[in-house]
Amino acid sequence: MSDKLMPDDTSTDDMTSDGAPVRVVLAKLGLDGHDRGLKVVARILRDAGMEVIYLGLRQTSESIIAATEQEDADVIGVSMHNNGHLTLAPEILSALTAAGLDTPLVVGGIVPTEDLDELYTAGVAGVLGPGASAEEVAESVRLAARGERPAPSVG
Amino acid sequence: MSSEETSNDDAAKAQWQAAYDELAKAGKLRDVPFETMSGVPVDPVYGDAPYPGQYPYTRGVYPTMYRSRLWTMRMFAGFGTAEDTNARFKDILRNGGSGLSTAFDMPTLMGRDSDSPWAKGEVGRCGVAVDTLADMEDLYADIDLGAVSTSMTINGPAAIIMAMYIAVAEANGVARSDLAGTIQSDIFKEYQAQKEYIYPPRPSVRIITDMIRYMNVEMPKWHPISISGYHIREAGSTAAQELAFTLANGFAYVEAAVAAGVDVDDCAKRLSFFFNSHSDFFEEIGKFRAARRIWARWMKERYGAKNERSMLCRFHTQTAGVSLTAQQPEINIARVAIQALAGALGGTQSLHTDSYDEAMALPTEKAARIALRTQQIVAHETGVTNVADPLGGSPYVEWMTDEMERQAEAIFAHLDELGDGSILEGVYAGIENGYFVGEIADAAYRFEREVNDDKRIIVGVNAFTDGDEGQGELLRIGNETEELQLKRLGEVKKRRDDAAVASALAAVTAAAESDANLMPPLLDAVRTYATVEELAMAMESVFGTYVEKAII
Numbered sequence: 001m002s003d004k005l006m007p008d009d010t011s012t013d014d015m016t017s018d019g020a021p022v023r024v025v026l027a028k029l030g031l032d033g034h035d036r037g038l039k040v041v042a043r044i045l046r047d048a049g050m051e052v053i054y055l056g057l058r059q060t061s062e063s064i065i066a067a068t069e070q071e072d073a074d075v076i077g078v079s080m081h082n083n084g085h086l087t088l089a090p091e092i093l094s095a096l097t098a099a100g101l102d103t104p105l106v107v108g109g110i111v112p113t114e115d116l117d118e119l120y121t122a123g124v125a126g127v128l129g130p131g132a133s134a135e136e137v138a139e140s141v142r143l144a145a146r147g148e149r150p151a152p153s154v155g
Numbered sequence: 156m157s158s159e160e161t162s163n164d165d166a167a168k169a170q171w172q173a174a175y176d177e178l179a180k181a182g183k184l185r186d187v188p189f190e191t192m193s194g195v196p197v198d199p200v201y202g203d204a205p206y207p208g209q210y211p212y213t214r215g216v217y218p219t220m221y222r223s224r225l226w227t228m229r230m231f232a233g234f235g236t237a238e239d240t241n242a243r244f245k246d247i248l249r250n251g252g253s254g255l256s257t258a259f260d261m262p263t264l265m266g267r268d269s270d271s272p273w274a275k276g277e278v279g280r281c282g283v284a285v286d287t288l289a290d291m292e293d294l295y296a297d298i299d300l301g302a303v304s305t306s307m308t309i310n311g312p313a314a315i316i317m318a319m320y321i322a323v324a325e326a327n328g329v330a331r332s333d334l335a336g337t338i339q340s341d342i343f344k345e346y347q348a349q350k351e352y353i354y355p356p357r358p359s360v361r362i363i364t365d366m367i368r369y370m371n372v373e374m375p376k377w378h379p380i381s382i383s384g385y386h387i388r389e390a391g392s393t394a395a396q397e398l399a400f401t402l403a404n405g406f407a408y409v410e411a412a413v414a415a416g417v418d419v420d421d422c423a424k425r426l427s428f429f430f431n432s433h434s435d436f437f438e439e440i441g442k443f444r445a446a447r448r449i450w451a452r453w454m455k456e457r458y459g460a461k462n463e464r465s466m467l468c469r470f471h472t473q474t475a476g477v478s479l480t481a482q483q484p485e486i487n488i489a490r491v492a493i494q495a496l497a498g499a500l501g502g503t504q505s506l507h508t509d510s511y512d513e514a515m516a517l518p519t520e521k522a523a524r525i526a527l528r529t530q531q532i533v534a535h536e537t538g539v540t541n542v543a544d545p546l547g548g549s550p551y552v553e554w555m556t557d558e559m560e561r562q563a564e565a566i567f568a569h570l571d572e573l574g575d576g577s578i579l580e581g582v583y584a585g586i587e588n589g590y591f592v593g594e595i596a597d598a599a600y601r602f603e604r605e606v607n608d609d610k611r612i613i614v615g616v617n618a619f620t621d622g623d624e625g626q627g628e629l630l631r632i633g634n635e636t637e638e639l640q641l642k643r644l645g646e647v648k649k650r651r652d653d654a655a656v657a658s659a660l661a662a663v664t665a666a667a668e669s670d671a672n673l674m675p676p677l678l679d680a681v682r683t684y685a686t687v688e689e690l691a692m693a694m695e696s697v698f699g700t701y702v703e704k705a706i707i
Contacts, residue, residue: 031261031277033350036390036477039596040603042707056705057350082261083516083632087276112515112629130481130514131616134607 022050022145025073027059029092032082034109041077041108041128041137048138061095068096068103074145075125080109090122104144108132125149167204174208174218175199183223189541197541202548207502211451213444213556214544215502216467221540226498227505228530229306229471233258233282234517235636236643237293240283244298246520250527254336256306256507257294258282259316264351266312266691269640279636281517282308286644287684291319292326301329305336306381306471311353313340314362315690318677321374337378337427337471340366343404343582344383347591348390350703353691356583358698362673363408364415369674371421378427380408381471387591388431389477391599394442395562397431400591402449402468402563403570403578409458410579419458423465432494432501433475439494440546441555443501446470449560472498473507479514483615483623487511488525495530499539500546506530516629589706596707644686651684659683660693667697 026042028035042052053071068076089107104125111129119127126140190196199222200206208218230252232243244255260282262274268286269278278284309316317338321331342359345352366379384401412422432439450468454460474494479487488511495508508526510518546552574581585591605611612618659680666676
């Protein structure tokens with residue numbers, strides 16, 4: 001189901017410490033079908049030289065974790081426009097832990113500022129909200145891949 | 156103008172005047188002075204033929220337009236439990252809203268119950284949670300369904316929810332033949348943009364043609380499909396793509412109904428449309444005008460419709476949710492006002508105005524009231540309702556209308572070719588080969604790049620960013636909604652007759668396997684308090700599921 005896209009440049013900015021391009025799994029978590037933002041993010045990351053594994057709609061913690069393991073991904077990006085982030089983000093984080101993975105999770109979509117603390121406390125590596133620029137999107141994933149926490153960008 | 160054109164125009168004007176006078180004599184004009192704020196009397200229309208109410212209806216579907224009746228102020232609402240939304244409905248009606256419009260939560264839209272593992276975290280968040288008839292009873296409690304018109308935005312499980320609405324009305328003594336409203340039931344745009352489908356396209360279209368056939372006999376005042384460009388635009392399309400994909404979907408439904416043995420007029424006259432009103436003022440107005448002209452021409456010339464009503468593109472408009480900014484949210488009120496004005500100048504039949512806080516959440520009651528007040532200002536203070544198609548004849552507006560039509564025709568030609576002379580097959584093929592989603596994603600990405608590169612200014616986002624005071628008060632739907640809804644569902648399941656449910660579900664499956672119309676067994680089944688998911692699965696066992704190919 002995944003649509004793997006190879007990077008179209010080899011800028012070293014977007015490589016992990018071992019010199020390989022950052023590999024990102026992108027998914028819509030849950031029933032929410034708003035995929036405009038995630039598709040734009042996928043193209044932004046691809047244009048920034050990352051390898052994007054786009055899982056698309058109706059993914060679960062299990063399907064995302066399976067893809068992360070199989071694709072040896074450096075970062076997971078999930079998008080939610082359904083106001084379900086406070087339920088679904090902690091759920092996938094604990095599923096990751098249970099699977100023995102520490103892959104950083106970046107959450108994108110409609111996230112009110114008042115929820116940021118709760119998401120970061122739960123272990124989310126980055127949050128991208130409405131109005132995040134292409135540079136902020138790429139930077140947050142890049143930092144997450146290096147184990148750093150980017151500044152939240154929720155507009 | 157040549158003398159022949161002049162005499163044609165005179166004849167058209169005389170015909171229009173007669174139609175106008177007849178409505179005036181019948182007392183069909185609103186009892187307000189049709190004059191400017193300064194007391195200058197104004198004519199009902201200016202410019203040249205064809206006039207409003209005349210083929211191809213570029214200038215409006217009715218001869219009198221808003222002099223007879225303002226557009227319906229239809230505010231979309233739905234959140235939390237049925238009781239929460241029922242209270243919001245009553246607030247809307249009390250504040251001068253003239254129709255109801257129901258937003259369902261994501262599990263309901265996907266045919267899942269609140270107790271499904273899929274529903275976790277999504278119950279009542281984006282709309283109201285409906286699991287069984289009991290929820291629909293509470294949703295419309297103390298509202299006279301014989302007196303209001305109701306719109307329900309649901310597609311995959313549309314037939315199930317429609318059956319529940321009929322059951323609620325009839326339990327309250329309102330005959331189904333007296334029900335007025337619209338159910339969205341536009342499945343094509345789900346595969347193309349909104350992505351709330353259950354079954355593959357062809358069985359989904361069979362359900363829709365069953366609804367059309369049922370309503371032709373049983374529900375003369377109900378619109379079985381609202382063919383929606385709104386979501387296509389929200390997903391990122393251009394104005395012309397919104398126009399073309401939507402009308403092509405409309406042609407496809409007509410072709411499907413005709414193939415199922417329905418007369419073209421019995422189908423087409425019952426269709427209504429739903430467009431987005433975005434911020435590029437003249438492009439939007441040109442789009443609305445072109446929509447009417449294209450629909451009329453295609454119905455008459457390609458599909459041989461005879462009934463004038465079949466040729467009328469009557470549409471609902473909603474301002475562009477995607478244009479709302481999370482930054483400096485109050486300035487969205489200005490965006491909504493401009494978009495609402497475009498809808499009115501474009502001749503819409505009903506209008507939803509978005510609330511300024513909707514970039515971040517469902518609207519608070521205050522924000523929803525301001526949105527309603529915004530369209531009331533357009534309707535009652537600006538004078539734009541005095542004159543039909545007041546921009547008609549403007550060289551720029553006429554050019555834009557022609558340009559929208561030209562771009563749309565190019566897309567129809569592509570779909571016609573894809574479908575070997577059938578728009579229906581062209582739409583199926585375009586869904587299958589990723590044409591629609593690809594075109595929309597390309598347009599969305601182009602727009603984002605332009606904003607990102609500052610080639611396009613979005614106030615408060617990439618320019619004029621001072622003064623953002625944050626998001627203010629937001630409507631939050633907490634976990635208690637989910638807990639409450641699970642409890643309600645559990646109680647309904649406990650008190651219903653399980654044997655009756657099982658046999659009603661079996662009857663739905665049997666109808667799905669045969670050519671029998673699905674509506675009667677669905678109506679029987681909802682009355683046993685079978686759930687949305689049970690009913691959806693009763694059909695899924697025959698129809699299968701649809702999974703989208705993941706393409707960027």
